[in-house]
Amino acid sequence: MSDPNFFFESERLRFSYWLPTDEHCEFLVKLWNEPLFIAGEGNTGIDTVEKARTRIVERFIPDHERNGYGQYLVSLKDSGKKIGGASLTLLKDSAISLPDVGFAILTEETGKGYGPEAGRAVIEWVMRERGVEGVFGFCSPKNARSRRTMEKAGLEFRGIHKLLQFGPDVNGCCYATPGLKDPAEYNVGISK
Template sequence: MKVLETDRLNLRRQTAEDAAFMLELWNDSSWIQNIGDTGVRTVEDARSRIVNGAVEMYEKLGYGFYLVELQDGGIPLGICGFAKRDFLEEPDVGFAFLPRYWGQGYAYEAASAVMEYGKSVLGFTRIAAFTSEKNEPSGKLLEKLGLQFEKLIPYPGSDEMVRLYSVDV
């Protein structure tokens, strides 16, 4: 189900049929380095994670991480959307794209549309985000989207500190 459309992209809800793409994304070295190892190693594991993760979140919250694909040809590039995490008061925006699609403005285009959707459709008044301390490119993109760095916070269940950003919308 398509949720958003931009000049070049469609953002739609993930389905079990996206398992092969998500398996590739979750096992990309940039995902593992910047987000973490999901432990998903098979297409069947990926299907299960989509159904028990993204699909469940759509049903429970009405939003989640959307699959981002090119309008022309429907080629999947990455994901972008919102999550609601127990350790944050407000929903947080996030994005991840395969490296071969970096540097082409896709993440900014998708995240800009998602931010507007959060404000105008979902009624968010404040949006958060976080990145690993070392992930400078994502931090710069968050700032380009209007979020401001607040502070370092501990990431639950790990020794890692993450950079917290937020914006009133």
């Protein structure tokens, strides 16, 4: 699933596969080491081109092959400038039966509505093209930016819960696509 010609688009954005090229790997290192990203997601340890290449080859590509969706590089449709990433994550051994949506936009490009647009686009795409019933979104209760972005992307707030799939003591906000049943019915692994 590393077809360099694959893409889908929204009004202003283009979504493509992350490829194990130096250009993509350098951008992944830049994106995942921005203070805004680290504040929301934590330090991933992806701080060299080789570590980024390993992540793409060993995680991103297999996720696409297994699920038919995964991590996407986000670029501006008109200029081709790389501005972020969007993801639909369903881990190999996950008990959760629907993907978790995520998005990261370069700090210099925030405040322009790209995060919500990216979220809406990947959600609509995976439901239309892959027949997925819906998605979840998770974030820290303290991450007001992510919470607003999830809501602007069309997800409904389903409460703050212990998110057992992230660890025994992890409390987080749970969001879901409108129309999904109680998150516990999808094995989200929540407890109040």
